[in-house]
Amino acid sequence: MKNKIIKIVIGIVIVAGIAFYGGMKYGQSKIPALANNATGFANLSPEERQARLQQFGAAGFAGGQKGTRAGGESAAGEVIAKDDKSITVKLSDGGSKIVFFTANTPVMKSVPGLPQDIAIGTQVVANGTKNQDGSITSQSIQIRPKSQ
Numbered sequence: 431m432k433n434k435i436i437k438i439v440i441g442i443v444i445v446a447g448i449a450f451y452g453g454m455k456y457g458q459s460k461i462p463a464l465a466n467n468a469t470g471f472a473n474l475s476p477e478e479r480q481a482r483l484q485q486f487g488a489a490g491f492a493g494g495q496k497g498t499r500a501g502g503e504s505a506a507g508e509v510i511a512k513d514d515k516s517i518t519v520k521l522s523d524g525g526s527k528i529v530f531f532t533a534n535t536p537v538m539k540s541v542p543g544l545p546q547d548i549a550i551g552t553q554v555v556a557n558g559t560k561n562q563d564g565s566i567t568s569q570s571i572q573i574r575p576k577s578q
């Protein structure tokens with residue numbers, strides 16, 4: 431009887447080991463696909479990154495919209511007010527969103543920009559963290575070309 435129990439325990443350990451190994455191999459087979467999606471922008475030049483963002487922006491923010499992305503908030507539309515630390519973006523639904531920035535906030539256009547490049551009437555997409563009052567503290571602001 432004792433011999434039979436030992437054989438059963440050894441069998442269970444072997445089956446568990448095989449299942450664990452299979453699960454690890456399956457997980458490793460999925461990592462390259464996830465890594466390519468997660469780092470797809472990492473190896474692009476600023477110009478290529480801008481073109482890709484505009485490509486996604488055209489689909490995701492057409493007409494000036496607001497939205498939520500993983501870990502943050504977005505606002506797209508026309509800049510209707512600006513000061514040294516914030517811009518107000520007019521949204522397509524008629525509302526507006528205040529977006530805060532610092533001198534270190536990346537401002538993207540065909541070439542890297544600065545907060546001074548943002549003017550009233552400029553089309554932008556701002557991404558960042560949503561604040562309690564509904565405003566956004568931006569992590570980046572993308573200047574978009576005017577629609578024809």
